[in-house]
Amino acid sequence: MKPKIKIPLKLKLFLPVSLIIIIVVVLSTTIIINKSISGFNDQIKSTLQLEVKTISKMFERESILKLDKVQSNLKVAHELFYQEKLTVLDDSVRMSVENQETGEKSDVYLKKWIRGNEILNDSNDFVDKLETIIGGTITVFQKSDSGFVRISTNVRKPDSTRAIGTFIPNESPVIQSILAGKTYYGRAIVVDKWYTTAYEPIIINGETAGMLYVGDKEKDLSELKEILNSLHIGNSGFPFVFDKNGLILIHPYLEGQTWPECSFYDQVKGKKEGVIDYEHKGKNKTVAFLYFDKFEVYIAATIDKDVENHDMVHDSIKGAVLVAALSIFLLLIFIYRFTTEKLYKYFNALQISNKKLASAESALKRSEQLANMGQISAGIAHELNNPLGVITMYSNIVMDELKPDDPLRDDMQIIVTQAERCKNIVGGLLNFARKNKLKVVEIDIVEFVRSSLNSVVIPDNIKTSIKSELHDPYVMIDSEQMLQAFTNIEKNAVEAMPDGGLLEFFVTGNAKEVEIKIKDSGCGIEAENMDKLFTPFFTTKEIGKGTGLGLPLVYGIIKMHKGKIAVESNTDKEKAPTGTTFKITLPRIN
Numbered sequence: 085m086k087p088k089i090k091i092p093l094k095l096k097l098f099l100p101v102s103l104i105i106i107i108v109v110v111l112s113t114t115i116i117i118n119k120s121i122s123g124f125n126d127q128i129k130s131t132l133q134l135e136v137k138t139i140s141k142m143f144e145r146e147s148i149l150k151l152d153k154v155q156s157n158l159k160v161a162h163e164l165f166y167q168e169k170l171t172v173l174d175d176s177v178r179m180s181v182e183n184q185e186t187g188e189k190s191d192v193y194l195k196k197w198i199r200g201n202e203i204l205n206d207s208n209d210f211v212d213k214l215e216t217i218i219g220g221t222i223t224v225f226q227k228s229d230s231g232f233v234r235i236s237t238n239v240r241k242p243d244s245t246r247a248i249g250t251f252i253p254n255e256s257p258v259i260q261s262i263l264a265g266k267t268y269y270g271r272a273i274v275v276d277k278w279y280t281t282a283y284e285p286i287i288i289n290g291e292t293a294g295m296l297y298v299g300d301k302e303k304d305l306s307e308l309k310e311i312l313n314s315l316h317i318g319n320s321g322f323p324f325v326f327d328k329n330g331l332i333l334i335h336p337y338l339e340g341q342t343w344p345e346c347s348f349y350d351q352v353k354g355k356k357e358g359v360i361d362y363e364h365k366g367k368n369k370t371v372a373f374l375y376f377d378k379f380e381v382y383i384a385a386t387i388d389k390d391v392e393n394h395d396m397v398h399d400s401i402k403g404a405v406l407v408a409a410l411s412i413f414l415l416l417i418f419i420y421r422f423t424t425e426k427l428y429k430y431f432n433a434l435q436i437s438n439k440k441l442a443s444a445e446s447a448l449k450r451s452e453q454l455a456n457m458g459q460i461s462a463g464i465a466h467e468l469n470n471p472l473g474v475i476t477m478y479s480n481i482v483m484d485e486l487k488p489d490d491p492l493r494d495d496m497q498i499i500v501t502q503a504e505r506c507k508n509i510v511g512g513l514l515n516f517a518r519k520n521k522l523k524v525v526e527i528d529i530v531e532f533v534r535s536s537l538n539s540v541v542i543p544d545n546i547k548t549s550i551k552s553e554l555h556d557p558y559v560m561i562d563s564e565q566m567l568q569a570f571t572n573i574e575k576n577a578v579e580a581m582p583d584g585g586l587l588e589f590f591v592t593g594n595a596k597e598v599e600i601k602i603k604d605s606g607c608g609i610e611a612e613n614m615d616k617l618f619t620p621f622f623t624t625k626e627i628g629k630g631t632g633l634g635l636p637l638v639y640g641i642i643k644m645h646k647g648k649i650a651v652e653s654n655t656d657k658e659k660a661p662t663g664t665t666f667k668i669t670l671p672r673i674n
């Protein structure tokens with residue numbers, strides 16, 4: 085029965101429950117991923133914006149440091165410049181000059197400036213000496229009609245000649261500030277490079293006659309570049325920097341180039357900050373940007389949305405699969421251990437109790453049947469007992485009166501023997517009907533079993549053995565009646581082993597009862613006969629040999645002792661060795 089219920093029941097529970105778990109996990113993963121994707125795009129934007137802000141902070145700090153440096157450089161330059169007296173010669177000299185922004189050339193007339201012994205218009209000694217002290221760029225400007233002209237400078241043109249004669253036009257904010265008598269700090273194009281700069285007016289006779297300039301080359305962003313180039317955003321993102329003219333200053337692979345026409349730069353130009361989505365070579369990109377006005381550059385950060393989404397989905401699925409697999413595994417173990425195991429046990433217990441119920445029912449039926457039979461048998465036996473007594477008595481009298489050689493004597497002998505046999509049968513019936521009273525005494529049961537074997541003829545080819553595990557062998561029984569019961573069982577066993585075999589006794593027990601197993605290695609009892617064993621007159625033996633009253637007698641005697649009797653038997657040689665075991669349980673006290 086066990087394997088029949090075991091597999092289908094477990095599978096029945098196992099499969100649907102694991103299927104439900106898988107479905108639930110797959111559904112929830114899909115929902116979570118879908119939700120995450122929409123949230124993820126917002127997250128990408130805010131991450132990029134945060135990145136851009138962080139980088140601008142770095143730039144801010146850098147610009148403050150630069151400005152500090154330039155301020156102190158200007159102080160040094162100022163001190164040194166005014167250590168010598170500055171005088172202006174009366175006569176003017178013509179000078180060919182060039183507008184640094186337009187490249188336009190013209191002639192201007194300038195007066196010569198003398199500082200100590202040095203004619204500034206013809207010498208660069210002061211600026212070169214200053215350069216060795218403070219570094220960077222230094223220029224002395226002289227005011228002209230068109231703008232402020234470099235008369236002494238260490239600033240070089242692209243052809244590496246000194247930028248003397250180039251001028252900053254009057255429209256420039258630097259000049260506006262200087263003409264208003266203010267020092268100008270900030271950034272400026274010096275010839276063609278951006279510098280963090282400081283300009284201070286040179287006042288002669290109460291009028292702004294020129295300006296003193298110091299500058300620190302600013303677009304040397306090498307340090308920032310290094311930091312920025314090492315920054316990664318997600319799996320596909322990076323920061324980059326370009327100036328307001330579209331010249332790319334920091335970028336992993338476009339540095340030095342200018343944004344082409346119709347690129348995202350068109351959407352950025354002129355704006356202070358923002359986030360835009362745009363397509364580039366079939367890729368969906370998001371860019372956050374911010375204009376950093378002190379350096380006049382755009383700080384930007386970009387990310388490839390598809391890559392990030394794909395990676396995110398990939399990662400989520402991987403994670404979900406792992407979690408799902410793990411939880412399925414754990415849940416299945418849980419289900420297996422606590423659900424199926426329990427249910428299986430429950431069903432098993434149910435089956436066992438059903439079986440017990442059925443066997444109790446059949447036992448009840450049988451004992452009812454046997455009880456009825458007992459009543460009838462007792463009645464018949466009682467009625468037969470007296471006439472049988474009369475037959476026996478009179479046939480014996482007749483026998484006595486017959487001469488020894490009388491031919492009737494043999495016939496008479498048959499009547500006497502058969503009458504005796506009838507009396508035995510009737511006695512057996514009376515025993516079965518429990519009409520006899522018990523006379524119990526304390527008996528060593530193991531000893532009793534041993535001596536019972538003496539009352540039975542046991543052929544040499546049958547070996548007997550008695551094994552006892554009893555600590556206390558004493559039981560209250562009616563030994564005379566119990567002997568009948570045991571000898572009947574033993575006789576049956578011997579009769580079932582015509583070719584010899586084993587007759588074994590196992591005695592066990594506890595404080596309340598003892599159990600005696602009587603096991604033979606005989607032919608066994610057919611399954612269909614098992615229910616009829618204790619019914620009077622059931623026999624498989626030929627007429628004259630078996631009466632079918634042995635086991636009913638045994639049953640009656642055991643019942644009188646308030647004991648139990650059970651039989652197990654096997655007739656199938658293929659399955660196990662054949663044989664029959666009777667199990668008798670007797671209460672120690674009845």
Ligand code: ADP
Pocket residue numbers: 572576577578580604606607608609617622623624625629630631632633634635636664
């Ligand atoms: P009888 O021995 O007169 O046939 P029993 O009541 O003693 O009557 O036994 C009834 C039947 O039960 C027997 O005929 C036999 O078929 C079967 N039987 C009893 N004990 C055994 C046994 N140990 N091995 C095989 N069959 C048995």
Ligand code: MG
Pocket residue numbers: 572575576634635
């Ligand atoms: Mg018998």
